[in-house]
Amino acid sequence: MKLYHTPKAVNPERSYTFLKAKGKLDAVEIEEVSIMKLEHRTDAYKKLSPYSQVPVLVLDDGSTLTESRAICTYFEGRFPEPNLLGRDPKEKAVIEMWDRRIELGFLSNIAVWFRNTSQVMAALENPQLPEAAAKAETQVRKFVATLDEHLAANEWLAADRFTNADITMLLTCGFSSLVGWKPHKEHANIAAWYQRTKAHIDQ
């Protein structure tokens, strides 16, 4: 298997960190793709990823997968332990619920905020709409405050152990620094959870 990966980009990092948390980085060949150099827009790359998305996973049979969360699902099937997506129907659903809450309430709003304000994105995001960024900022600050409340009473986001939902939130906290915001410096429970989660992944 081969994973086309862009380090530091939030969606590619979701698949990469999932594989790392499985302890299986050495089972997959990694090839870096530079989005800044527009390597994802070449014809050769579009044969692997029709919508120019990173990551792409090329399977042993030569077929390709895109969408970071779908690639995680594949990794979970191939490398079942440690379990990160749930063991039974209820646990699977609860982990997916939290993963989606983070994705839709936190990650997506940071993406709108970033794309519509960052100089780096000016050429790719045309026109940039500062009002859309401001609305996303208001929504995400309110939502993240509810995550801090949740983490006051829960060691991990979705279960009594580290799961994929923690990965998504950890990476989104890092992504937030691109708009000059560090929610894990602002909220005490998120701060403690952030250290716990980072230590778990780096162990």
Next chain:
Amino acid sequence: MKLYHTPKAVNPERSYTFLKAKGKLDAVEIEEVSIMKLEHRTDAYKKLSPYSQVPVLVLDDGSTLTESRAICTYFEGRFPEPNLLGRDPKEKAVIEMWDRRIELGFLSNIAVWFRNTSQVMAALENPQLPEAAAKAETQVRKFVATLDEHLAANEWLAADRFTNADITMLLTCGFSSLVGWKPHKEHANIAAWYQRTKAHIDQ
């Protein structure tokens, strides 16, 4: 089990139609929630759904699930046949990939377009940003044209049979009519797939 459902709202319909395609509507009590009457904003409802989302599934043990796609995952575990989310790691990942492409490239853009232009949404979506709607419209028209190409060569969206990805796209085609657009009237391959999918669900 009990499902809190808002008919005609696209995300609640995802869980409801999934259950219908399983032939299991009679296994779950359905209670309707009127978003227009703000029934999802009451304190009683927020005890079930902290972010005021519809749908909510109340499990037999009294715990609750939100996020329509997570509720589908739970139904798949409880009612395995007909399979709608994939039988092996690769099929699961491919179906999820297409489901996410529809959700992120089609459904989300229609939602931005709708929320920022509809009179109905003026009170809930403040401020409405016509420029954000215009950008979403441009993106979604381009994306949906690629879906028409895909369906020229494929009977179903994600596999050699009807799956959850078809449900998400069918409902999003219907949702599009809220902004006065009917992609299934505009694109020949989507039109044929739309009739096939609708007939399959209604059978």
